Amino acid sequence: MSKNKANQLTIEVTKFTTNLGLLDAFIKANVLKMDDLLGGMSESKDEKIYRKKFNYSAIVILLYGYFENFIERIAEEYVKAIAAVAENFEQLPREIQQNHFSKSIELAKKSNLDKYKSLTRDQIIANLFSCQNIQSKEFTVNVKAYSVHNANFRCNTIDAIFADVGVKRINEEIINEDDFFSYLKKSDDTDFQLGKSKDFFLKASRLKLEQTLEEIAQRRNEIAHGAEVDDILSPEILQTKYIDFLKQYAQSLEQVLQASFERILIAYELKNYIQIGRPVKTWQKGYVVGFSDVSIDIKSRIVVGDEVMIETSKKQSKEYKKVKILEIRVFQKTQDFDEVIIKTSKKQSKEYKNVSQLELSAAPLSFTLKLDQKIKKNHVVFVEKSSVRIQVGEVTNGEKRLGSLSG
DSSP: OOOOHHHHHHHHHHHHHHHHHHHHHHHHIHHHHHHHHHHSSOOOHHHHHHHHHHHHHHHHHHHHHHHHHHHHHHHHHHHHHHHHHOSSSSSOOOOHHHHHHHHHHHHHHHSSSSTTOOOHHHHHHHHEEEHHSSTOOEEEEEEGGGOOOSSSSOOOHHHHHHTTOTTTTTTHHHSSSHHHHHHHTTOOOOOHHOOSSSSHHHHHHHHHHHHHHHHHHHHHHHTTTTTOOOOOOHHHHHHHIIIHHHHHHHHHHHHHHHHHHHHHHHHHHHHHHHEEEOOOOEGGTTTTEEEEEEESOOOOEEEOOOEEEEEEEEEEEEEEEEEEEEEEEESSOEEEEEEEHHOOOSSSBBBBBEEEEEEESSSSSSEEEEEEEEETTOOEEEETTTTTTOOOBBBBBSSSOSSSHHH
């Protein structure tokens, strides 16, 4: 993961998994231990049943409560992290912009609830008004509006929450996340063991995810509404079936959100970069790339130690990454690179010379770059405009924008 992380997302995952760990420890140290102690004592059948129901109910209510709070908080922090790096409201993802008004009104209607007691209707309306001038740099998003929901968190509810902030089909993204996919594949369920193809595993994973989240919500509702519960799961099953599952789910959810956040940061940064095209030649397995007759309208400078942006195409979508420049060699004249031996030593050649920086302009130049990561000939390279120097640091908690993307 890139250094450009939304740190508060990690903090929320840590809080959630810590709570699950404490619940797990409580089950082991108290519930299971008490079962062992009382096993050798005289206890009526009714007392034993009541004790099991009490323990089961307490664990399920806590488990769902932790999970609901986690989903709400991480959705809010995701929006807050994006707002912290956007120059204005117009720069936010389209879904966040489009849903802000209706969700803010819904939040205002619920502002009398205890969970929103830190907000007043006046605050919510003032924040909403601050976003009406979409190009103003002074704006405050009603981040809590994006966690408002009218149903328990199941698969579809979670998909809807995050679709409203621009992350579509998030549960499919989670299933495709390597750690979560591996976790489900190692499940003891027969359905998983029978399958062989990845497509089968993905379908089985979706079903497993839907069923588990549905069960947790359904069991919570039965308890909360006083329904008679016959299917009381043992503490051991609650640990392995739900607690372990939700820990991995939370960690994979963060990975998906961090990747989405990083793509947004890169999109913001890309506005301050200019394309120099695709390499005409690569050497050393793609670590050295050559550019011929490069001319650009805006003057830019590339410097050893700086980074260039690389655009790659994957499954009909564009992805971006940054790679560091380790060496620059500029050629005395434009020529076919095949006529030149690209030397790995630091010796100078009459065909080229090593430079620490290179000015790009309308005058054509041919040069090679040695990079710290390999790229391909079909990758597009962008360099930062000389008039703009972006410093995007780590995003932490806070309503205000913490890193400047402006020139």
